[in-house]
Amino acid sequence: MVQKQKEMLRGYNEKAIATAGTYNKSLSDPKKTEELLQLLATELAASREMNVQLKQDMDDLKTTVARLQQDHHVISSGVGNFSQKTHTKMDKMIEEQKTQYESLLEQEREKSEALQEELRQMREHQQKEWEAQNAFNQQLEVTVKSSKSPLERLLGLFKK
Template identity: 90%
Template structure:
């Protein structure tokens, strides 16, 4: 476990490390994974890494090395282990001295210094956590706004689509009814024309029949030339 944090030492977020080193936040996470894979220790808040100045320099070393990333990570890890061994020995000595003689002012001061350092680190992590929560709230708020805009857009588009479809259906219905009415009018006109033709044919047939009957009567009543000659002799 790391005990190398200094009193009032600043904690960096992933975004701040990226800006400090001049790389993307995704690259910071990838370099952190490479370092951890080779044994590097980060301060952690759950699964989230808390970066201090020494961690920023370790990330920078991975970026600027001419070695492979794993080789550079191994060198950084070796330096960290060497540095942490001094802090670990100091922590052990302080704890042992505290148990043996709590009244020693020097040991008590060192213990209080260690507790103050840990408290400062906790405060920094709390500040960073609050900042991350604020960023998360902002992101969630933006996502909610985007969702509202998208939902409104989809709703408006759906409403407009339904309105257009209803209008098209109404226009088609009106057009169909107009065509149907036109066909009915044409059918009625045709039926009227047929009735008129039949009536004209009936009148023509009746007139022809009357003429034929009159002709027949006329023929029956007319006398032949021989009959007219005989009538003269009879006189």
């Protein structure tokens, strides 16, 4: 637009300052009046063209801003949905870990109880073995003391 105006004004080399009463003189000259009207018409057309372009640019900017707002809304809702899904998945994983931990803890309790029971049974068995051995030793002692000869003592061991 500016380039067009510069081209239109190339023919005018004068740079004069308008003073009071200048227009009255130029209006009396039909040629100058026509030139002035032509210049005003050109300026008006250029202004209208610039206004149309500015209006088009404003409409484009409004459209771009509306798209950006829509994109912002889509992105925001997407981020919100992703955040909610992530939070839900994390809660689910935490609950699964808690359940798994409790299950492992229960298994360890059961194993511990089974081992304690096995140890108790081993102790009972050991106690019975010890009592049997003690009884055998006492019987052997009684037999050895009551026997008269070593041969009788030896045979006494195998009698019972």
